[in-house]
Amino acid sequence: MTLIEARDVSKVYKGESEVKALDKVTFQVNEGEFVAIMGPSGSGKSTLLSILGVLNPPTSGELIIDEIKVFELSNEKQADFRREYLGFVFQQFQLIPYLTALENVMLPLAVSKMSKQKKRAAAESVLEKVGLGNKFHRLPHQLSGGEQGRVAVARAIVNEPLIILADEPTGSLDTKTGLEIIELFRELNKAGHTILMVTHNTENLQHVNRTIFIRDGRIDNN
Amino acid sequence: MGLREIVFNNLRRRKGKMFLLVTGITIGITTVVTLFSLTMAMNDKMLKDFKEAGTKVIITPQSENTSFSFGGITMAANITFDVKEMPSNVVNILKNKVQDLNIKYIAPKKIIGVKINQQPSLLVGVDFKNELYTKPWLKIAGKLPESDTEIILGSSSAKFLKKKLGDTLKVNDREFRVVGILHETGGQEDEIIMASLKLVENLSGSTNLSLVELIIENESDVENIKALLPGVKVTPVKEAMKSRKEVIQRYEYFAILVSFVILIIAVLIVLTTMMGSVNERVKEIGIFRAIGFRKSHIMKIIMLETSITCALGGLIGYLSGVLVAKSTVIFIEQKGLFIQWHPLLGIIMIMGSIFIGLLASWFPATKAANLDPQEALRHL
Numbered sequence: 369m370t371l372i373e374a375r376d377v378s379k380v381y382k383g384e385s386e387v388k389a390l391d392k393v394t395f396q397v398n399e400g401e402f403v404a405i406m407g408p409s410g411s412g413k414s415t416l417l418s419i420l421g422v423l424n425p426p427t428s429g430e431l432i433i434d435e436i437k438v439f440e441l442s443n444e445k446q447a448d449f450r451r452e453y454l455g456f457v458f459q460q461f462q463l464i465p466y467l468t469a470l471e472n473v474m475l476p477l478a479v480s481k482m483s484k485q486k487k488r489a490a491a492e493s494v495l496e497k498v499g500l501g502n503k504f505h506r507l508p509h510q511l512s513g514g515e516q517g518r519v520a521v522a523r524a525i526v527n528e529p530l531i532i533l534a535d536e537p538t539g540s541l542d543t544k545t546g547l548e549i550i551e552l553f554r555e556l557n558k559a560g561h562t563i564l565m566v567t568h569n570t571e572n573l574q575h576v577n578r579t580i581f582i583r584d585g586r587i588d589n590n
Numbered sequence: 591m592g593l594r595e596i597v598f599n600n601l602r603r604r605k606g607k608m609f610l611l612v613t614g615i616t617i618g619i620t621t622v623v624t625l626f627s628l629t630m631a632m633n634d635k636m637l638k639d640f641k642e643a644g645t646k647v648i649i650t651p652q653s654e655n656t657s658f659s660f661g662g663i664t665m666a667a668n669i670t671f672d673v674k675e676m677p678s679n680v681v682n683i684l685k686n687k688v689q690d691l692n693i694k695y696i697a698p699k700k701i702i703g704v705k706i707n708q709q710p711s712l713l714v715g716v717d718f719k720n721e722l723y724t725k726p727w728l729k730i731a732g733k734l735p736e737s738d739t740e741i742i743l744g745s746s747s748a749k750f751l752k753k754k755l756g757d758t759l760k761v762n763d764r765e766f767r768v769v770g771i772l773h774e775t776g777g778q779e780d781e782i783i784m785a786s787l788k789l790v791e792n793l794s795g796s797t798n799l800s801l802v803e804l805i806i807e808n809e810s811d812v813e814n815i816k817a818l819l820p821g822v823k824v825t826p827v828k829e830a831m832k833s834r835k836e837v838i839q840r841y842e843y844f845a846i847l848v849s850f851v852i853l854i855i856a857v858l859i860v861l862t863t864m865m866g867s868v869n870e871r872v873k874e875i876g877i878f879r880a881i882g883f884r885k886s887h888i889m890k891i892i893m894l895e896t897s898i899t900c901a902l903g904g905l906i907g908y909l910s911g912v913l914v915a916k917s918t919v920i921f922i923e924q925k926g927l928f929i930q931w932h933p934l935l936g937i938i939m940i941m942g943s944i945f946i947g948l949l950a951s952w953f954p955a956t957k958a959a960n961l962d963p964q965e966a967l968r969h970l
Contacts, residue, residue, distance in 0.1 A: 418964050421880065423879075423880060423963045423964045424964040443885065444884045444885065444886070447879065447882050447883060447884045447885070448882065448884070449882075450880065450881065450882040451881065451882020451883075452882070454882075456880050456881060458877070458880075462873070462877055464874060464877065465603075466599050466600060466602070466603035467596075467599055471591055471595070471599065474591035475591065475596075475878075475881060476881045476882060477591065478591050478592050478593055478595075478596060478883075478887075479592075479593065479882070479883055479884070479887050484591070484592070487591055488591070491591075523881070527882075
């Protein structure tokens with residue numbers, strides 16, 4: 369079943385000179401797929417991820433997620449949509465430095481109407497799932513790179529989103545730790561999460577169902 | 591974990607910034623509370639003093655002619671030096687009603703025109719004991735006249751007549767000895783020549799009085815005095831209270847002006863601090879927005895942070911303001927000035943600080959809320 373559909377999505381950045389970051393990109397992602405987005409620097413893959421993350425409206429074209437034309441929603445509804453449908457794993461994980469691992473994971477639930485106990489239980493449960501059951505109260509700087517990645521993944525899945533968007537999650541990690549994170553994504557994918565991951569690392573491609581190559585703002589089918 | 595926990599965690603993390611903000615607000619509120627505490631204490635003291643001192647009442651003859659002023663009071667007079675008079679039995683009538691009318695002091699006066707060195711002047715005859723009670727600010731160098739040949743001079747009169755203690759002065763061709771000179775008051779007392787009431791009565795050959803000053807306990811008895819003395823003019827004196835009130839009011843205006851300046855400075859401090867805070871936290875705000883925080887959530891975070899900080903500054907400012915005011919009173923050795931803890935002032939200061947915080951953080955909060963999440967995430 370199609371979960372994400374991008375129709376002729378274009379993005380033009382207007383400045384001193386016009387830059388066409390994406391040019392009529394069309395593709396579909398089915399529910400439960402693990403898709404990698406690859407391409408050279410400046411190819412437009414990060415722009416595509418930000419559009420898929422409902423953070424950056426396209427200049428033209430449509431993005432439909434779960435039959436919702438997401439960029440037709442109001443600004444506040446888009447925020448609600450991100451909270452309910454999407455989980456983000458940012459480059460270098462971007463944990464909030466003054467919050468513990470548990471608090472970082474609870475962050476997406478901070479504005480939900482769940483009780484404190486339920487929020488805590490949900491965060492503890494996902495931290496245990498990613499193997500950090502004994503490090504709830506560590507601050508980010510007290511965790512290793514791999515552990516920070518796990519906290520970031522836990523934060524992305526705590527609100528049980530349909531889709532996980534990851535921006536070079538292994539970029540700052542050594543091979544072994546990077547592989548641990550990819551393994552974690554595979555487990556989440558097996559559990560039913562749809563994952564889109566921007567990566568430079570070709571070794572990661574063996575773990576995904578499909579790869580979308582981007583070159584000069586277009587999908588490169590070759 | 592909710593927005594409040596995010597706010598408290600952030601405040602704990604940014605202790606330095608929070609300390610600066612709290613200090614700024616505290617200094618401002620301390621100054622405002624100190625000024626207002628002192629003003630309120632002065633007001634309280636003034637009311638207490640006037641209650642204790644009683645109400646001053648002036649009794650003068652009825653006159654349709656022009657009037658002139660003496661010692662801060664206004665008297666009926668003809669346009670010549672012949673001051674209009676009333677019979678001396680006014681004093682006897684009042685003395686008979688001392689209990690009923692709660693009269694504390696009766697100070698009769700007789701003012702006559704005399705010639706000193708061929709120059710026309712006014713000589714005021716008073717009952718010195720009661721006179722000094724009604725005008726406690728009068729201080730005398732020398733002594734009070736004890737015989738019919740002794741007089742005292744106001745400071746300007748002494749200078750004008752070139753007289754010092756022990757000198758003699760010719761009044762209507764009679765010689766008198768200057769036994770006292772009033773300290774300078776800056777008022778009309780400086781210009782006068784004073785003698786005992788009895789002496790002035792002798793000089794004029796009449797016991798009639800020019801005016802009578804009374805101190806009564808309750809202002810409400812003025813009407814009873816008016817009823818008791820239908821042929822004369824009975825006026826309660828409010829000038830002294832009015833002028834002191836004016837001084838305190840000026841101080842109040844000064845306090846309000848200073849508070850207003852402090853308000854503007856406080857707004858600027860909060861505004862710059864919070865703008866700095868927002869600029870530092872662009873990345874963090876981007877993450878919040880990306881994971882689904884609404885604009886209103888971001889605004890709540892920023893404004894809650896400022897409110898907590900400013901409320902703390904307001905509370906500390908109130909406490910320290912009262913303590914500074916208390917210390918000031920001790921330092922300036924102002925007796926009878928009591929600085930009190932006014933919980934209402936405390937509440938107003940805390941609420942005012944929160945208001946300042948909300949006002950000043952509105953712009954940074956709006957800026958933070960309107961950060962484009964994509965722009966913010968470029969910092970990642």
